[in-house]
Amino acid sequence: MGQRTRISVAFWPIPCRFTQKPMGDQMHILIVGAAGMIGQKLAQTLVDNGELNQQKITEITLFDVVEPTAPSGFDGLAHVLTGDLANPQIAHELVAGKPDVVFHLAAVVSGEAEQDFEKGYRINMGGTQNLLEAIRHTGFCPRFLFTSSLAVFGTPLPDVIPDNFNATPQSSYGTQKAIGELLVNDYSRKGFIDGISLRLPTIVIRPGKPNKAASSFFSSILREPLNGKPATLPVPKRTRHWFASPQMAVGFLIHAASLNTAELGWRTLNLPGVSASIAEMIRALQRVAGREAADLITETPDPLIEAITGSWPKAFHPARAKALGFEAENGFTQIIQSYLDAEGNTK
Secondary structure (H helix, E strand, C coil), X not given: CCCXXXXXXXXXXXXXXXXXXXXXXXXXXXXXXXCCHHHHHHHHHHHHHCEECCEEEEEEEEEECCCCCCCCCCCCEEEEEECCCCCHHHHHHHHCCCCCEEEECCCCCHHHHHHCHHHHHHHHHHHHHHHHHHHHHHCCCCEEEEEEEHHHCCCCCCCCEECCCCCCCCXXXXXXXXXXXXXXXXXXXXXXXXXXXXXXXXXXXXXXXXXXXXXXXXXXXXXXXXXXXXXXXXXXXXXXEEEECHHHHHHHXXXXXXXXXXXXXXXXXXXXCEEEEHXXXXXXXXXXXXXXXXXXXXXXXXXXXXXXXXXXXXXXXXXXXXXXXXXXXXXXXXXXXXXHHHHCXXX
């Protein structure tokens, strides 16, 4: 028999080469998925703040498959780029400047990922790994924030989900996000990135028009009536889910970018939110905008949407995230008011 080779396996985290710069140093931020609603709000908030982790933001790179809009009022160096993250070369070009913080928000949304299996995996899984591999081969270690989803959970579910509950996705989108979480944890364990995966609540109220996400109606049943337009409700009013506002989502991302991860352990967090049924959402709408707004909602059942959203969580006990300083709205009326304060009423 030949000589045996001993294989060394690192089970404990390898320290990241990421070190916080001294105060006053420059910071370069990369936002992948910057043309999306959260990406746009995140970029503008960072520019308005002017700094992150007490370091002046002097360079920002915005990337998406469609051209992002550069934030207003930025006096630093701004790069606005487009391309397909599923192309490994694109990922390498994005990280060539060695950004200090990477916000990875890009993804094919839930409904589209379910309908187009190949596209979902090519972008949601392949694009994420391309970005991580580009960072590893470039040889630097940024803070890396990955937006995950409640779709990583599947039935049967408890009414309130604890932090140690297993991810059992029942959709392609949920599976792709769960794979992303595992990749972020492993690349962090190996010291290639200083990563955190954030399981965002469903974000409402989203401005603009409905998209292909299965959760899109959660926003439209509020947004349209607030603007004097009819809306369709495809699921029963008893349906309960976990929510946060776009402004709170931006706050989550910025807070996560400043966390001390030395004692974090597993790099995935369930985030705080508001648990509300559709009936409770409509009552909050009525309190804010009156009975006439609520009357604009018409129930039109959609078995596919009901099946997808029916497997999603109702509420969480996010003890780890709260201990780390993450906070959410106090109730659904506050979420609606947050939308009106940010977007106004275009009625």
